[in-house]
Amino acid sequence: MTDPLPSWNDGPAKQAIVTFVRETTSEGSPKFVEPEERIATFDQDGTMWVEQPAYTQILFAFHQVSVMADNDPKLKDVEPFKTVLSGDGAAIGKLPLPELLKIVAATHSGTTVEVFQQAVHDWLATAQHPRFKRVYTELVYQPMLEVMQYVRANGYKTFIVTGGGQDFVRTYSERVYGIPRDQVVGSAGGIAFSYDKSGKAVLTKDPKLLWIDDKTAKPVDIHLMIGRRPVMAFGNADGDQAMLEYAEGGDGARFMMLVHHDDATREYAYGPESAMSPFSAALMARAKQGDWVVVSMKNDWKCIFARQS
Amino acid sequence: MTDPLPSWNDGPAKQAIVTFVRETTSEGSPKFVEPEERIATFDQDGTMWVEQPAYTQILFAFHQVSVMADNDPKLKDVEPFKTVLSGDGAAIGKLPLPELLKIVAATHSGTTVEVFQQAVHDWLATAQHPRFKRVYTELVYQPMLEVMQYVRANGYKTFIVTGGGQDFVRTYSERVYGIPRDQVVGSAGGIAFSYDKSGKAVLTKDPKLLWIDDKTAKPVDIHLMIGRRPVMAFGNADGDQAMLEYAEGGDGARFMMLVHHDDATREYAYGPESAMSPFSAALMARAKQGDWVVVSMKNDWKCIFARQS
Numbered sequence: 001m002t003d004p005l006p007s008w009n010d011g012p013a014k015q016a017i018v019t020f021v022r023e024t025t026s027e028g029s030p031k032f033v034e035p036e037e038r039i040a041t042f043d044q045d046g047t048m049w050v051e052q053p054a055y056t057q058i059l060f061a062f063h064q065v066s067v068m069a070d071n072d073p074k075l076k077d078v079e080p081f082k083t084v085l086s087g088d089g090a091a092i093g094k095l096p097l098p099e100l101l102k103i104v105a106a107t108h109s110g111t112t113v114e115v116f117q118q119a120v121h122d123w124l125a126t127a128q129h130p131r132f133k134r135v136y137t138e139l140v141y142q143p144m145l146e147v148m149q150y151v152r153a154n155g156y157k158t159f160i161v162t163g164g165g166q167d168f169v170r171t172y173s174e175r176v177y178g179i180p181r182d183q184v185v186g187s188a189g190g191i192a193f194s195y196d197k198s199g200k201a202v203l204t205k206d207p208k209l210l211w212i213d214d215k216t217a218k219p220v221d222i223h224l225m226i227g228r229r230p231v232m233a234f235g236n237a238d239g240d241q242a243m244l245e246y247a248e249g250g251d252g253a254r255f256m257m258l259v260h261h262d263d264a265t266r267e268y269a270y271g272p273e274s275a276m277s278p279f280s281a282a283l284m285a286r287a288k289q290g291d292w293v294v295v296s297m298k299n300d301w302k303c304i305f306a307r308q309s
Numbered sequence: 310m311t312d313p314l315p316s317w318n319d320g321p322a323k324q325a326i327v328t329f330v331r332e333t334t335s336e337g338s339p340k341f342v343e344p345e346e347r348i349a350t351f352d353q354d355g356t357m358w359v360e361q362p363a364y365t366q367i368l369f370a371f372h373q374v375s376v377m378a379d380n381d382p383k384l385k386d387v388e389p390f391k392t393v394l395s396g397d398g399a400a401i402g403k404l405p406l407p408e409l410l411k412i413v414a415a416t417h418s419g420t421t422v423e424v425f426q427q428a429v430h431d432w433l434a435t436a437q438h439p440r441f442k443r444v445y446t447e448l449v450y451q452p453m454l455e456v457m458q459y460v461r462a463n464g465y466k467t468f469i470v471t472g473g474g475q476d477f478v479r480t481y482s483e484r485v486y487g488i489p490r491d492q493v494v495g496s497a498g499g500i501a502f503s504y505d506k507s508g509k510a511v512l513t514k515d516p517k518l519l520w521i522d523d524k525t526a527k528p529v530d531i532h533l534m535i536g537r538r539p540v541m542a543f544g545n546a547d548g549d550q551a552m553l554e555y556a557e558g559g560d561g562a563r564f565m566m567l568v569h570h571d572d573a574t575r576e577y578a579y580g581p582e583s584a585m586s587p588f589s590a591a592l593m594a595r596a597k598q599g600d601w602v603v604v605s606m607k608n609d610w611k612c613i614f615a616r617q618s
Contacts, residue, residue, distance in 0.1 A: 036483055036490075113532060157491070170536045174345055181345075181536035182466070182492070191532050193525040193551060200558035201551065203532050210533075216502040223422060223500050223512050224519075225534055227479045227490035242502060242510065249509035 004150040006302075007143040013257075013300045016293045017147060020255045024231065025154045031253040033231055035155045040232035041185075041222060041243060042148065044162035044169060046278065047236045047259050048177065050129065050139040052268045054093075057168045058100060060123050062092070064107035067119075081106075104165075105207040108189055113167060113203045120171040132305075137176050140306045144234070144259075148177060151232065159230075161222060162186040163214040163239055167205070185225045187213045214239040219246035231255065237278035241286060248290055256292040258283070263298040313459040315611075316452040322566075322609045325602045326456060329564045333540065334463045340562040342540055344464045349541035350494075350531060350552060351457065353471035353478060355587065356545045356568050357486065359438065359448040361577040366477045367409060369432050371401070373416035376428075390415075413474075414516040417498055422476060422512045429480040441614075446485050449615045453543070453568075457486060460541065468539075470531060471495040472523040472548055476514070494534045496522045523548040528555035540564065546587035550595060557599055565601040567592070572607040 008014040023031040024038070045051035065084045069075040076085055080099040083091050095103075108116065129139055148158050158179055162169055166186035173179045190208035195201055213221050219242050222230065233240075233247035236259040244256040260271045260279065272281040287294050297304065317323040332340040333347070354360035374393045378384045385394055389408040392400050404412075417425065438448055457467050467488055471478055475495035482488045499517035504510055522530045528551050531539065542549075542556035545568040553565040569580045569588065581590040596603050606613065 039491075157489070159491075166533070166536065180466070182348075182468075182534065184536065188533055191529045193528050193555070195554075196558075201528065201554040202558060203528060203555070219502050219510065219512060220500045224475070224497055225491065227475065227493065245504075245510040246502070246512070249511060 004153070005143065005146045007146055009300055009302055011300055013293050013295045016255075017150070017257075020232070020253065021151060021154050021156075024253045033253055037228065037231060038151075038154075038156040039159065039226060039228045039230045040148075040151050040156045041159045041161045041226075041230040041234070041247070042144070043235040043237070043240045043243070044160050044164055044186075046261065047234055047240070048140055048144050048160070049136065050132070050267065052261075052270065053130065055164065056136045057164050058104075059127065060120060060168065061100075061103050061107040063123055063127065064119065065103060068107065101209065105189065105209065108165060108167070109205045109207040111205060113191070113205060116167055116205055117171045120168055124172060134305075137172055138306060140176055141259075141301070142303050142306045143301045145177070145306055147234070148179075152178070156232065158183065159222075159226060160184045160186070161213065161218055161243060163212060165189070185213060185221050187211060216242040218243035222246065233257070234259070236261065238280050238283050239278065241283055244290075244292060248292075256287075256290060257295060258287055258292060259295050259297065262296050263301075263304070265298075266304045267297060313462070314452065314455050316455055318609055318611055320609055322602050322604045325564075326459070326566075329541070329562065330460060330463050330465075333562045342562055346537065346540060347460075347463075347465040348468065348535060348537045348539045349457075349460050349465045350468045350470045350535075350539040350543070350556070351453070352544040352546070352549045352552070353469050353473055353495075355570065356543055356549070357449055357453050357469070358445065359441070359576065361570075361579065362439065364473065365445045366473050367413075368436065369429060369477065370409075370412050370416045372432055372436065373428065374412060377416065410518065414498065414518065417474065417476070418514045418516040420514060422500070422514060425476060425514055426480045429477055433481060443614075446481055447615060449485055450568075450610070451612050451615045452610045454486070454615055456543070457488075461487070465541065467492065468531075468535060469493045469495070470522065470527055470552060472521065474498070494522060494530050496520060525551040527552035531555065542566070543568070545570065547589050547592050548587065550592055553599075553601060557601075565596075565599060566604060567596055567601060568604050568606065571605050572610075572613070574607075575613045576606060 005014055023029050024033040042048055045055050062084050065081050069085055075081045080095055080103055124137055128135060152158055160169055160179055164186050166184055166188050169186055170181040170184050173184045188210045190206040190210055192204045192206050229250040230247040232255040233244045234257045235244055248254050248256055262269050262271050270277050271279050272284045314323055332338050333342040351357055354364050371393050374390050378394055384390045389404055389412055433446055437444060461467055469478055469488055473495050475493055475497050478495055479490040479493050482493045497519045499515040499519055501513045501515050538559040539556040541564040542553045543566045544553055557563050557565055571578050571580050579586050580588050581593045
């Protein structure tokens with residue numbers, strides 16, 4: 001028997017995953033889960049790849065602001081673009097959410113869906129993480145990739161359920177996670193149908209925000225896009241609590257896991273012990289109450305990043 | 310070689326399907342389509358199963374009105390429920406769309422998603438079609454099931470893209486079409502997240518209509534839910550035109566097919582030649598201009614209905 005999770009240290013977290021998968025997929029087991037019910041949902045940022053010092057998609061949006069300003073220099077005088085273009089990290093870091101959404105709307109609209117996908121693809125091919133000096137798609141967590149592969153090998157259908165944009169994540173989900181585009185649930189902007197000059201049907205991205213896939217919207221969007229209650233759910237932040245509770249609330253065997261970022265040496269430490277953590281002390285208490293598995297990146301993971309993109 | 314489409318008569322429609330699948334899945338073929346791009350979308354009502362004399366889901370909604378009236382007799386005096394409960398077929402047939410949507414909203418809300426699914430399941434198990442005296446899930450078109458199975462066997466991922474409700478169709482899509490719930494795209498109502506008395510997370514259906522998956526909303530919803538332009542698209546009505554045009558507008562090999570209901574003896578005849586047809590003369594002209602395959606149920610299909618549910 002080869003180890004299905006070679007990047008995990010032996011311990012309760014690894015043991016919990018292996019035991020759960022074995023018990024839910026062995027015929028005759030009291031915890032057996034029918035194949036069509038085997039749905040596993042994974043948050044992305046902070047659960048599958050690095051989300052510090054900023055969400056990758058926000059960095060892409062900032063890059064697109066500079067592309068836009070090259071074509072329309074007047075933007076340099078208009079906020080919030082002016083702040084982004086200033087390169088002043090402290091000021092950029094203080095941009096409030098509505099201003100960030102304005103930047104996302106402006107940089108994620110006005111083109112066909114194919115042109116947008118190409119822009120994401122091109123940026124991801126070269127942009128590097130400021131600390132790790134690697135492209136972002138190489139900063140995927142190897143232990144979590146192994147979990148995805150392991151549960152899929154046991155008949156689970158894996159989905160990304162992310163606060164990030166569907167159109168952004170879908171450009172690399174197949175290559176990086178082995179997850180087809182239609183198994184990516186995320187935030188979405190408006191899409192308009194029209195015909196191009198040659199009469200061909202095209203879809204164009206418009207600036208309207210349709211939904212933000214976070215907090216209680218995660219279970220709602222899981223129902224709208226997947227149509228089943230997940231049996232396994234993986235997250236790392238307060239925004240994932242409702243998704244894990246939705247998984248927990250179903251009948252039969254249930255598996256909920258949170259990734260605790262406690263490894264400042266190899267990645268970052270920003271768990272409940274830090275101020276302003278996206279993983280609050282209340283979530284840690286909820287995890288303990290529900291017997292959810294909390295993974296220590298420091299202790300449970302032999303390595304952090306995927307060996308290759 | 311066994312015939313992959315045994316319920317199809319030899320002729321141009323069958324030949325077109327077989328040729329397209331062979332050419333797009335043979336390595337080295339100039340029309341080869343990469344496996345991840347192999348997306349096939351199927352309308353449901355009138356394309357996969359009978360839609361006359363009324364949409365099956367509307368008949369379910371009418372049944373639910375009688376269940377509601379049993380619990381709340383005052384409904385018998387309130388329109389449009391009064392008309393539905395009168396059993397006056399002519400009056401019911403004249404209910405305008407906003408009144409029908411009112412009935413759907415009232416009968417498709419107020420319960421958890423699981424309770425709703427069970428109600429649909431129970432009704433489908435016994436309700437019979439007025440003419441064919443069979444349960445509705447036996448009134449699926451055998452030749453179209455064979456197309457689904459054939460393209461799937463060649464690496465295409467099949468999706469239902471229907472004006473019907475996702476939550477309705479998903480109760481039987483796996484059993485009847487072999488299509489998992491998450492590969493059903495349809496109209497959808499609001500979903501609310503809350504906790505039940507025992508503290509478990511539940512989703513409840515609310516009466517708000519989120520989107521109607523018809524006409525140009527079909528390609529938009531395909532993008533939102535699937536994230537790829539289909540290579541093959543199947544429909545039977547004006548409401549499917551935009552979906553077929555979206556399939557047509559992509560690069561490389563493309564396959565568009567319309568089912569023409571021209572068989573009053575074995576099913577119904579309500580094509581462009583009839584007044585008020587959902588398949589207009591304009592759509593027939595568009596199909597000819599685009600070289601879309603138009604299937605004659607009368608001439609192309611050896612049998613109509615699935616041999617078993």
